[in-house]
Amino acid sequence: MxxxxxxxxxxxxxxxxxxxxxxxxxxxxxxxxxxxxxxxxxxxxxxxxxxxxxxxxxxxxxxxxxxxxxxxxxxxxxxxxxxxxxxxxxxxxxxxxxxxxxxxxxxxxxxKGTKNRVENFIFIGEKLKGRYDKEPYKSIYHIVNDNNGKYNKTSLSKKFKLSLSSINTMLKHNYLYQSTKIVNRFDQRKYNYYEWKHLNYEQKIAVDSVMNSEESMFLIHGITGSGKTEIYMHLVNEMMKDGKESIILIPEISLTPQMVERFKGRFGKDIAIFHSKLSDGERYDEWLRVKEKKVKLAIGARSAIFLPFENLGLIVIDEEHETSYKSESNPKYIAKEIGEFKTEINGCKLVLGSATPAIDTYYRCIKNEIKLITINKRADGAVLPEINIVDMRDELLNNNKSIFSRSLFKEIKLRLDKNEQIILFLNRRGFSTFVSCRKCGFVFKCKNCDIALTYHSYENNMVCHYCGNKNKITKVCPKCGSKYVKYFGVGTEKVEEEIKKYFPKARTLRMDFDTTRRKNAYENIYNEFKNGRADILVGTQMIAKGLDFKNVTLVGVIAADTSLNIPDFKATERTFQLITQVSGRAGRGEKMGKVIVQTYNPDNYSIVYAANNNYFKFYSEEIQLRHIMNYPPFVELMLINMSSENEQILIKSIQNVGINLKDFLKSNDKIEVLGPCPCEISKIKNNYRWQIIIKGNLDSNLKIKIKNFIYKLIKDVYNDVRISIDSNPISLV
Structure with a gap:
């Protein structure tokens, strides 16, 4: 006891x-x-x-x-x-x-206290008599009788335009009464049945390999449109037959409506949905349904991996390469690492899926740490789209200063004439990426962050994408007083405006952070485009993967260099993945697809291999460079980020940490300490930011020693300096 x-x-x-x-x-x-x-x-x-x-x-x-x-x-x-x-x-x-x-x-x-949502619903009570057996009480009584217990007091009054005062009077004299109910906040809609599809040979091999293998970790490397979702559904079905539960993770909330629609259409409504756009109460209701064993399947973003299934048999991480699976706040976990822990603890299977696997994941497959399953053909006999690279330097030489190359403009017009749909991808929101004075070169920056302000035309403001600070547009340069203030660069808002300018009859939707702030905005945009009520979808990376629209025959990548020019060791990998993924949205039905990739770096290997849909050649070249430069997967990284509103205290503190760390680790010749130096964005929300990178053979025990050593060094300035330690960063920006 x-x-x-x-x-x-x-x-x-x-x-x-x-x-x-x-x-x-x-x-x-x-x-x-x-x-x-x-x-x-x-x-x-x-x-x-x-x-x-x-x-x-x-x-x-x-x-x-x-x-x-x-x-x-x-x-x-x-x-x-x-x-x-x-x-x-x-x-x-x-x-x-x-x-x-x-x-x-x-x-x-x-x-936060309360968990269940409790409401009082109206029921009829005693029969009307005396002065209450007349209007307006008779109407209220009959309406409540017809909808007994369906509405609470407020909704009853609003829907049927009834007097709240009269309802309260009837409640007081027992002609009506209220009964308390717990209201479920999860999605209870019915979805159209999603028919089981006949698996092709490669899909069958994939399902059999997972179900019959003694291995616990798998990578399904299937080209875009190869039917990975159908494989996941069959795996879930097999688990359900064995009485086991499953978790399906997806990287973007924008993919949730499509995945939910398919899984609920196949398995019924008893599926838990778990992501950040749900309210706290909705998340609790879904968590409780899992805890009470009312569901055997959950679909959601990275946090869904922690749902309390007791008999977990399968974890699927779709688009496993995506950076959204990494948490930026403590604990700084990566979903696939948690999945790996769970395979050890729960004895379940972990299936990773991607057309463009992360380099470190594929490297582990080569080393036989993860079982590789390859699918080289699209499902239902569909053909991969034709991908053309357009050198935007040639467009400038031919006096084309538009954001659309001549070939992309021509293809947009052709597809609109055929009533086919188009996706235009640009991984940068807003109207223009920065505002500058053409006379003196002054760039308008955020007063709180070391970042250029982005112009948003819909609210006529310059906005900081890091702290949200908004500034009124000015036509006069604050530095030199000239009136040559202009907008430079292109964002999704600008692309949308240009489409409306050149193709005024085209019905256009935009999907980015600005248009999807409201609840259900993702689902509304998805359904509009899916049901053919729009011709062109403009968006950022949230449209680059997973979405399956049969009538999309053209994809335009407006600026393939956006991710390529980021100063990070994964820049080329990210570029290859984005181009390959967004290209895969074209030609997923019976119609042939085409992709136009606009770039100023047409010879870069990530762009060339993406255009040829050749992952293995890209991997081979990238892994050699990683080995030469001593980057993951050949070494471990540790990122120490320190920030403070007081720049002098910050610099003094991190320099002290840097000197002592190098001395602390000098006996280990396989470890390199880089820095300290300012972060790529050296100031966010009035906090100056510096960093130190540790690179080498770092095991868990050494990382814990380093963490404890650093915290000892900064104990005197702990209240003035914030410290963030990432034991496995996926980016150094």
Missing amino acids: YKYAGIIVNSTSIQLDKLFTYEIPEELIGRVQRGNRVLIPFGMGNKKIDGFVIELYSNVEDLKRTKKILNVYDKFPNLTDNDLSLIEKMRVKYLCTYMECIKTIIPSIFF
Whole structure:
């Protein structure tokens, strides 16, 4: 019988990241379990705070200072034994605290109080009599009778234009009454049946390989349009036959409507949907449905990987190469690494899918750490689109200063005449990328960040994409006083305007961060385009993958160099992936597709191999460069980022860290310390930013030692300087 508990208090402070021993009072013995959320007294003043039970003990040595647990919150443990095992792995891998892991795994609503949505619905009560057996009471009575318990007081009044005062009077005299109900906030819509498709030979091999292999990790490297989603569906079906549960991860919320539509059309509505666009309450409802074993399948973004399935059989990470699977806040996890931990803990299978796998993933396949499954043909006999590279330098020489090359302009007109659909891709939102004075060269920058402001025409403002600061447009240069203030560069908003200018009859939609801020905006845009109510879809990377529109026959990549010019070791990989993925949106039906890639670097190997749809040649060249330059997957990286509003304190602190770190690691000749130096964007939200990169053979123990060493060095300026340590950065920008 356990009489004591090791508890983590609700704080992300490193100083409090340890177990505190509490006594379990007699009335709570048996109720307190590992993973329970409890109320405890803490500190000198015995402040009442939340905690989580991590361990249980029969006896402890020192009983004098042991306090008692005050209460147990929930009827069930919030964290399972498997969750607690995962937390231990995450703490080591990502150098984070218990509570940072816990707050990632369970819904945030647990820390905010109320969880269930409760509403009062109106029912009829006693029969009308006396002065109430007339209008307006008779109408209210009959309407409620027809909709007994369907509406609450407010919605009843609004829908049928009834007097709230009269409804309240009838409630007071018992002619109506209210009954409390818990309202479910999950999607209960019915979807059209999505027929099972006959698998082709390669798809069958893929399903059989996963189901019948002793291996636990797989990469399905299938070209765009090869039917990977159909493979996932068959795998889920096989798991359901065995009574096991599945998680499907997708990288973009924009893909959710399509994936939900297909899976719910195939498996019914009892599927949990989990992503950041849901409210806290909706996320809790979906989490609870999984906890109560009401669903066997979940679809969502990276956080869905933590849903509390008890009999998990399959995790699928679609478009596994995507950077959105990486968390930028503590714990700085990558979804596929969590998936790998879960295969060890839960004994499930992990399936990664992509037409353009991450270099490190494919490298692990070559080393036989992950089983590789290759699919070289499109499903249903569709043909890959023809891809043409256009050198925009030649367009300038031919006096074409438009954002559309002559060939792209011609193809847009041709497809519109044929009533076919078009996707135009530019991974940069806004109208223009910066505003500058043509006389003195002054660039309008954000006062809080070291970044050029982007002009947005729809609100006629210059906006910072990092802190959200907005500035009114001025026609006079603040530096030289000239009136030669002009807009430079192109964003999706500008592309949309140019389409409307040159093709006024074309129905155009835009999908980027600005047009998808509102709830359900992704789904509305997706349905509009899918149902043929628009001819052209302009968008950023959220349209570059996964979407399946049979009538899209033309894809235009407006500027292929946008990602190529980023100063990062993964710039060419990212460029290859984006071009290949967005090209794959064309020709997915019976009609032949075409892709126009506009670039100022037509000879760059990432663009050439993307145009030839040759992943292996790209991989071969890229992996050689990584080896020569000593970058992942051949070494581990560790990124130390420090920031402060006080630039002098920051520089002094990080230089001290840099000098001492180099001395601390000098005995290891396989480790390189680069920096300190300012970050690529040296100021965000009034905070100056510097960084140090550590590169080499870094195991978990050494990373923990480095972290502890750094925190000791900055203890005197801890309140003035923020520190962020990323043990496995996917970008150095």
